[in-house]
Structure formats: C-alpha cells, structure tokens
Amino acid sequence: MSNSRLFRRISIGSAAVWLTLFALAPNLLVLSASFLTRDEAQLIAPLLTLDNYKAILDPLFMRVLAKSLYLAAGATLICLVAGYPFAYTLARMKTRFKPLLLMLVMIPFWTNSLLRTYALIFLLKAKGLISLCLLWLGIIDKPVSFMYTETAVFIGMTYTLLPFMILPLYSSVEKLDLRLLEAAGDLGASKFKIFRHITLPLTMPGIIAGCMMVFLPALGMFYIPDLLGGGKNLLVGNFIKNQFLVSRNWPMGAAASIVLTLLMLVLVWAYHSSAKRLGKKTEGTAL
Amino acid sequence: MKRTLLIVFALACAVFAAGAARAGSGVVYVYNWTEYIPEGVIEQFSEETGIKVVYATYESNEAMYAKLKMLGNKGFDVIVPSSYFVSKMAREGMLHEIDKSKLPNFKNLDAAYLDQPFDKDNKYSVPYTWGGTGILANPGKLGTMPTKWADLWKPEYNGVLLVQDDLREVFGMALKAKGYSLNDTDPKHIEEAYKYLKKLMPSIRTFNSDSPKVPFMNEEVDAGMIWNGEAYVAMGEVPALNFVWPEEGGILWMDCMAIPAGAKNLDEAHAFINFILRPDIAKKMVEEWGYATPNKAAMALLDDDMRTSRVIFPDKATMAKSEFQDDIGDAIVIYEKYWNLLKGEQ
Numbered sequence: 354m355s356n357s358r359l360f361r362r363i364s365i366g367s368a369a370v371w372l373t374l375f376a377l378a379p380n381l382l383v384l385s386a387s388f389l390t391r392d393e394a395q396l397i398a399p400l401l402t403l404d405n406y407k408a409i410l411d412p413l414f415m416r417v418l419a420k421s422l423y424l425a426a427g428a429t430l431i432c433l434v435a436g437y438p439f440a441y442t443l444a445r446m447k448t449r450f451k452p453l454l455l456m457l458v459m460i461p462f463w464t465n466s467l468l469r470t471y472a473l474i475f476l477l478k479a480k481g482l483i484s485l486c487l488l489w490l491g492i493i494d495k496p497v498s499f500m501y502t503e504t505a506v507f508i509g510m511t512y513t514l515l516p517f518m519i520l521p522l523y524s525s526v527e528k529l530d531l532r533l534l535e536a537a538g539d540l541g542a543s544k545f546k547i548f549r550h551i552t553l554p555l556t557m558p559g560i561i562a563g564c565m566m567v568f569l570p571a572l573g574m575f576y577i578p579d580l581l582g583g584g585k586n587l588l589v590g591n592f593i594k595n596q597f598l599v600s601r602n603w604p605m606g607a608a609a610s611i612v613l614t615l616l617m618l619v620l621v622w623a624y625h626s627s628a629k630r631l632g633k634k635t636e637g638t639a640l
Numbered sequence: 641m642k643r644t645l646l647i648v649f650a651l652a653c654a655v656f657a658a659g660a661a662r663a664g665s666g667v668v669y670v671y672n673w674t675e676y677i678p679e680g681v682i683e684q685f686s687e688e689t690g691i692k693v694v695y696a697t698y699e700s701n702e703a704m705y706a707k708l709k710m711l712g713n714k715g716f717d718v719i720v721p722s723s724y725f726v727s728k729m730a731r732e733g734m735l736h737e738i739d740k741s742k743l744p745n746f747k748n749l750d751a752a753y754l755d756q757p758f759d760k761d762n763k764y765s766v767p768y769t770w771g772g773t774g775i776l777a778n779p780g781k782l783g784t785m786p787t788k789w790a791d792l793w794k795p796e797y798n799g800v801l802l803v804q805d806d807l808r809e810v811f812g813m814a815l816k817a818k819g820y821s822l823n824d825t826d827p828k829h830i831e832e833a834y835k836y837l838k839k840l841m842p843s844i845r846t847f848n849s850d851s852p853k854v855p856f857m858n859e860e861v862d863a864g865m866i867w868n869g870e871a872y873v874a875m876g877e878v879p880a881l882n883f884v885w886p887e888e889g890g891i892l893w894m895d896c897m898a899i900p901a902g903a904k905n906l907d908e909a910h911a912f913i914n915f916i917l918r919p920d921i922a923k924k925m926v927e928e929w930g931y932a933t934p935n936k937a938a939m940a941l942l943d944d945d946m947r948t949s950r951v952i953f954p955d956k957a958t959m960a961k962s963e964f965q966d967d968i969g970d971a972i973v974i975y976e977k978y979w980n981l982l983k984g985e986q
Binding site for chain 2: 583
C-alpha cells in the first residue's frame with residue numbers, strides 16, 4: 354500500500370519537477386523577457402515596456418506570419434489529400450503484411466529530417482535524378498531544375514510530414530465499424546453517399562488530429578524553405594532566430610515567440626473542443 | 641525549445657568547467673568554429689606540451705557571444721571571434737589582454753595584418769586566419785565575366801545569382817557598390833543600399849551561407865558572392881568557374897584568437913595560441929581550408945600553387961580597396977529592419 358503510494362509520489366513528482374524546470378520555467382523566462390527592453394551590451398535591460406508587442410503588430414510581421422500560415426496550410430492540405438486514400442487502403446487491407454507496410458511508413462523517421470532534406474536536393478537539382486530520368490526518357494531535351502521554387506518547398510514539407518497525417522488517419526479508419534457501411538449499402542446508399550455520410554464523419558477525429566500534427570510543426574519549420582526554396586522568404590522561424598542571434602533583440606524575439614505560442618494554443622484549444630463535440634455527436638448517433 | 645536547451649547546456653558547461661578548473665592547470669578549454677582546425681593539430685599540441693585540450697565548437701559568432709554572455713565570460717580559455725566581434729567584445733569587457741611576452745611565435749605574423757582598426761596594437765586578439773567575399777561566376781555559361789559588384793545588377797544575371805544569407809555580407813556588397821564603407825552606420829546610406837538591393841531580388845535564385853559552393857558545383861547558379869576559400873575548392877572541382885575580387889573591393893573578415901575575461905587557465909591559453917602561430921601549423925591550416933594565413937613564416941613553406949593564388953591571397957591593390965568587417969553597434973537594428981523588409985516583402 355505505502356509502497357505504491359511512494360512510487361506514485363516519486364513518478365508524479367519527478368514528472369512535475371521535469372516539466373517545471375524544462376517547460377514552465379523557460380516559457381516564463383521568455384514571457385518576462387518579452388516585456389523588457391533591448392540592451393546592446395547586456396542583451397536585456399530591466400525596463401518594462403509594451404513596445405515589443407507594438408512592433409510585432411507591424412504589417413511586416415503580419416506578412417511574415419501570413420506567408421508561414423500559407424505554407425503550413427498548403428502542406429497540410431497536400432498531406433491530407435495524399436494521406437487519406439493511403440491510410441484508408443492500408444487500414445482496410447486484408448493481408449498479413451499490414452504491420453510491415455505500416456512499418457515502411459515509419460522507417461524514414463529513423464533518419465534525421467535535415468539529412469532527408471539534403472537527399473531531396475539530389476532528386477530535385479538540375480543534375481539530379483528526376484531531371485536525368487526525364488532526359489533519358491526523352492521527355493525533356495535539357496536539364497530541368499526543380500530547386501528554389503515553392504513547389505520544391507511543398508514537396509519537402511509533404512515528404513517530411515506525411516507520416517504524421519497517415520498514422521492518426523489509419524487508426525481512425527481501422528476503428529470504423531464495417532457493419533455500418535454494410536447496412537448503408539443494403540439500404541441502397543451509393544458509394545459516395547456512404548463515404549460522405551458515414552466514413553467521413555466517423556474518421557473526422559483522425560482528420561483533425563492529422564491536420565494538427567502536420568500544421569503545427571509546419572508553422573515553425575524554416576530549414577526546408579531555406580534549403581529547398583532558396584531562403585527567399587522570411588518565415589516566422591527565421592524572424593525569431595534573427596531577432597535572437599543577428600540583431601540581439603531578445604525581448605522582440607521573445608514577443609514573437611509568445612505570439613506564435615498563443616496562436617498554436619488557440620489551434621490546440623479549437624481541436625480539443627471540436628473533438629469533444631464530435632465525440633458527443635458520434636456517441637449520440639450510436640445510441 | 642532550442643533556446644531552452646542552449647541555456648541548460650550552457651549552465652551544465654559552466655558547472656562542469658568551474659569544477660574542472662579548480663582541479664588544477666594542465667588543461668585548456670578551446671571554443672572554436674566547426675571544422676576549423678586541421679586534423680591532428682590538437683593531438684600534436686597535447687603530445688608536445690602535456691596540456692589536455694577540451695574542445696567545443698560553434699556555428700556563428702552570435703551563438704558564441706550569447707553563450708559567453710550567459711556564462712559571465714567563464715568556462716573557456718581560448719575563443720576565435722571574427723574581427724567585428726573582437727571590437728564588440730573588447731568594448732564590453734569580455735576579453736582578457738593578451739600577454740605577448742608569452743607568445744614568442746607572435747613575431748611570425750605579417751605586420752600587414754596586425755594593428756587593425758578593430759583591435760589597435762592587438763591588445764586583445766591574435767590573427768588566426770582570414771579571407772574575404774568576392775565574385776564567383778561561370779563565364780562560359782554567362783557569356784560574360786563580372787568584374788565589379790555593380791555588374792550583378794545587370795539583366796544578364798536575372799535568376800542565376802547566389803547571395804549569402806547574411807545581412808552584413810549582403811548589405812556590405814550593396815554599400816560597396818554604392819561607394820560607401822561596408823561598416824557604414826548612416827541610416828540614409830543603409831536605406832539607399834536597401835532600395836538598391838530590392839532591385840537585385842528578382843535576380844537572386846538562392847540565398848546560401850551554409851555552403852555557397854554547392855549550388856555552383858551543382859550548376860544551379862552561374863554567378864554570385866562567395867568566400868574565397870569556398871571558391872578555391874569549387875574551382876578545383878569545376879574548372880569552368882572563375883573568381884574575381886570586385887573592383888569596388890572585397891568584404892574581408894579575420895578570425896582571431898582571444899582569451900575571455902573569465903578564463904582560468906591563462907598560461908595554457910597562451911601556450912595554445914603560441915602553438916597555432918608556429919609556421920608548420922599555420923601551413924596546415926591554409927592547405928586544409930584554402931583560407932589565407934597571416935603567418936609570414938608559413939608563407940615560405942607553402943607550395944607555389946597556393947602561395948601565388950590570387951584567390952587565396954589578394955594582391956596589394958585589392959587589399960587597399962577592401963575593408964575588414966567591424967562592429968556597427970546599435971546600427972545592426974537598422975540593418976536588420978531593412979533585411980526583414982527585403983525578404984518579408986517577397
């Protein structure tokens with residue numbers, strides 16, 4: 354009895370200490386820094402101000418934010434369109450190779466994503482594999498480069514983040530009650546109707562979870578646009594990094610981080626509340 | 641998240657370093673750029689002097705500066721800041737004075753590289769290696785060879801340019817092309833450079849400061865600004881490439897060895913610096929990186945190919961027109977504002 358209580362105390366206590374030290378404290382430091390003033394020699398001067406947030410509301414930062422949101426939303430949409438049929442087919446497959454196929458989705462994760470981005474360069478460049486194949490097939494007559502374009506950025510982001518979309522979708526399709534689909538078919542519903550009224554609503558939690566898991570990391574990702582897109586755009590990640598390292602404006606960088614964190618919190622909150630509502634709704638229909 | 645890790649790591653280093661320093665000397669803590677010391681040099685130093693080297697690396701001056709600030713200038717005995725960070729750090733009291741009586745090899749250095757504006761009389765710094773940014777181009781594909789920075793604004797270069805992803809370098813190029821100093825702090829001149837750079841944006845195919853030679857070697861770009869050491873390597877791989885020091889002058893930098901104000905192992909730090917100044921060690925550094933050495937005695941040991949390379953060692957006339965990057969103080973905020981505008985408006 355007392356042994357298990359001790360264990361509980363230690364495990365909860367260590368988790369609490371860990372989170373306080375490495376999540377709560379740093380975030381509070383960032384939060385407090387965002388209200389202070391830049392100092393050339395000491396990095397931060399203890400003068401309270403709201404100027405950092407005023408500067409953040411500048412149209413330039415809004416443009417930077419909009420560009421980041423656009424790239425993240427685009428990558429999410431492509432991942433969804435590519436990932437849904439994939440996850441659906443995989444989950445409904447009647448084969449003993451299913452675990453192996455699922456494994457193949459995850460294997461690229463074993464390699465660092467930066468390295469995989471460099472590997473993409475070898476496919477996309479003018480003297481790269483794709484260009485050489487097209488040349489060999491006679492489809493093009495001089496080398497074509499896909500590098501340093503927005504297309505390359507979307508290819509890179511989709512490639513890196515696709516598994517995050519497939520896995521939640523897979524688990525929600527797998528949980529799908531096949532009897533519902535059969536019943537609908539027996540009652541004369543067309544394939545499209547079945548998909549629209551049964552499959553889609555029941556897999557919605559997976560869709561939302563997948564979109565969140567792609568969108569949030571995509572928002573902060575700046576090395577892919579830098580490497581594949583040629584770094585021609587300023588994204589939120591670049592902006593924050595520049596504030597901290599280049600202009601050594603820590604308070605401003607902290608304010609931008611806080612704005613980004615708040616934006617993400619709103620999205621997570623929206624996800625939770627919509628998941629709750631959906632949960633209630635599906636429970637209601639099941640009853 | 642990265643920042644958090646950095647702080648935690650920095651604290652861990654501080655605790656560790658403080659503990660180790662108390663244990664006695666015979667150790668030197670060296671904090672240098674990534675891939676910036678030839679293989680075997682550290683081992684050779686330890687073997688010959690019996691001093692153990694604890695070696696850590698950084699990727700940018702800014703990262704090194706931030707870490708030392710947070711550690712209160714303690715934890716390391718030798719650092720290698722670039723010219724413009726030497727002046728900044730010295731002004732902020734972050735550096736220890738160099739005791740030249742402990743550096744018998746200081747005499748090997750070429751006087752041309754000493755007593756520079758960023759550190760008069762080399763009170764705080766000893767040159768490690770130096771280089772500069774010029775123009776690399778593929779005249780065969782372009783049908784022309786640029787000779788000055790302003791050439792890059794010509795329509796022939798539309799969509800084929802590489803520029804560095806570094807605001808001091810890019811604004812330095814524009815300021816030079818406009819006839820100003822690359823260390824200019826006048827907001828009007830910086831704005832003029834910004835307007836001029838805006839016209840260049842459509843010509844730029846990629847920004848790259850990680851390894852600018854790679855897009856050249858992949859034939860993704862045909863012209864652009866590049867460090868001379870990178871250019872030297874790229875020209876070895878692709879003979880069609882040609883490097884030129886622009887008529888307006890190059891953007892020079894010098895990385896210097898310095899001792900942080902809170903260093904504990906002063907004798908060992910001087911011994912390490914003195915070792916790097918040995919001609920045979922300095923020679924290895926040129927051969928490995930293709931960057932110039934400030935070491936006169938090492939020059940005599942170099943191959944003719946390297947010693948006479950105008951890529952590695954610009955001639956006197958070029959040197960006279962070129963400038964070393966210096967600290968620009970608070971003006972960096974103005975540069976950064978225009979840099980954000982330049983990239984954010986795309």
